[in-house]
Amino acid sequence: MRGGHRGRMSTCDGGLISNVGIAGFSRSTEPLGRNPGSLSIPLDMQKVVLITGTSTGIGRAAAQRFADAGWRVAATLRSPELATELGRLPGVSCFRLDVDSESSVREAFRQVLEAHGRIDVVVNNAGFGSVSVHEHSGDDTIRRQFETNVFGLMRVTREAIPIFRRQGGGTLVQVSSMVGRVALPGYSHYVASKWAVEGFSESLAFELRPFNIRVRLVEPGNVKTQFYGSKAGEDLARDPAEYREFLSRCREVAARAGASGDAPEFIAETVFRAAVDSGRRLRYPVGRNSNLLIFLSWILPSSLYAAILRRQYRIP
Numbered sequence: 001m002r003g004g005h006r007g008r009m010s011t012c013d014g015g016l017i018s019n020v021g022i023a024g025f026s027r028s029t030e031p032l033g034r035n036p037g038s039l040s041i042p043l044d045m046q047k048v049v050l051i052t053g054t055s056t057g058i059g060r061a062a063a064q065r066f067a068d069a070g071w072r073v074a075a076t077l078r079s080p081e082l083a084t085e086l087g088r089l090p091g092v093s094c095f096r097l098d099v100d101s102e103s104s105v106r107e108a109f110r111q112v113l114e115a116h117g118r119i120d121v122v123v124n125n126a127g128f129g130s131v132s133v134h135e136h137s138g139d140d141t142i143r144r145q146f147e148t149n150v151f152g153l154m155r156v157t158r159e160a161i162p163i164f165r166r167q168g169g170g171t172l173v174q175v176s177s178m179v180g181r182v183a184l185p186g187y188s189h190y191v192a193s194k195w196a197v198e199g200f201s202e203s204l205a206f207e208l209r210p211f212n213i214r215v216r217l218v219e220p221g222n223v224k225t226q227f228y229g230s231k232a233g234e235d236l237a238r239d240p241a242e243y244r245e246f247l248s249r250c251r252e253v254a255a256r257a258g259a260s261g262d263a264p265e266f267i268a269e270t271v272f273r274a275a276v277d278s279g280r281r282l283r284y285p286v287g288r289n290s291n292l293l294i295f296l297s298w299i300l301p302s303s304l305y306a307a308i309l310r311r312q313y314r315i316p
């Protein structure tokens with residue numbers, strides 16, 4: 001165990017414990033009923049993953065998936081004091097990280113390095129989105145969308161790169177979306193943010209390849225998470241009379257999609273596979289809707305593809 005492991009760290013109940021080793025790390029030597037993978041892996045050979053946005057949904061499920069495989073998981077979230085259950089998972093330790101804040105990102109990476117000594121994989125998962133119309137969205141709300149989904153992801157990525165370079169490699173898993181490849185009605189700002197993530201990551205992969213840093217784009221379809229009831233996006237959506245019907249149709253489809261979406265655990269499996277793949281694959285579409293929509297947009301003329309969507313949404 002490295003000396004850094006004795007540093008101060010945030011536990012998931014929000015307290016700060018000093019000189020206790022790594023909460024998650026030391027727990028991995030406890031009875032491991034839910035963590036069979038780590039039984040056979042010596043502590044100093046366990047890989048370390050840092051995941052953003054682990055309070056719920058895909059990030060939470062990914063933390064569990066990596067922990068089950070015997071990884072040391074630095075689960076980062078805005079409010080670690082609320083994540084008592086997450087912090088009890090073997091192999092998981094929690095750190096405060098708000099991707100909107102440069103100082104928060106920097107401090108979280110410092111603490112994770114101090115606690116674990118290395119980082120092998122970073123999963124950029126934090127994000128939100130909601131139905132809105134552009135005409136009635138102010139600069140502040142649009143900026144907020146990009147602040148988290150794009151600039152936050154870029155910030156975390158920038159912090160990870162020098163660590164990966166020093167270690168001789170690493171993997172960035174960007175949780176994008178099927179709407180990073182196709183557009184859906186009513187989500188123009190969210191779609192724009194995910195297209196930005198896709199373009200950024202595809203280009204970045206070239207500049208990081210010489211350093212043995214892999215970039216992955218995981219592209220889920222509809223996933224049953226709090227995304228569809230996200231408070232973060234609520235004030236992005238206003239209901240001006242002239243768009244009322246359009247917004248209501250978009251919300252109807254979104255609600256149905258959310259209710260019937262894939263389980264976050266299913267997406268977490270792909271996040272994990274993308275992290276451990278040894279090849280150079282960039283994109284991992286995952287889920288029925290994602291594969292279908294991307295395929296349709298690929299093979300159909302764009303006018304026909306748009307007509308199918310308009311029909312599904314019952315919009316003119």
Ligand SMILES: NC(=O)c1ccc[n+]([C@@H]2O[C@H](COP(=O)([O-])OP(=O)(O)OC[C@H]3O[C@@H](n4cnc5c(N)ncnc54)[C@H](OP(=O)(O)O)[C@@H]3O)[C@@H](O)[C@H]2O)c1
Nearest residue numbers: 053055056057058078098099126127177222223225226227
């Ligand atoms: N659900 C879907 O259908 C779907 C489909 C494709 C892609 N995705 C993408 O999957 C990712 C995870 O979403 P989800 O479906 O799991 O939704 P979710 O359950 O709402 O989880 C979103 C997570 O992001 C965190 N977050 C939001 N803003 C943050 C910030 N500034 N700093 C740090 N964390 C922040 C949230 O933390 P708090 O608890 O603090 O708010 C939460 O942990 C997102 O990037 C989303 O765009 C979702």
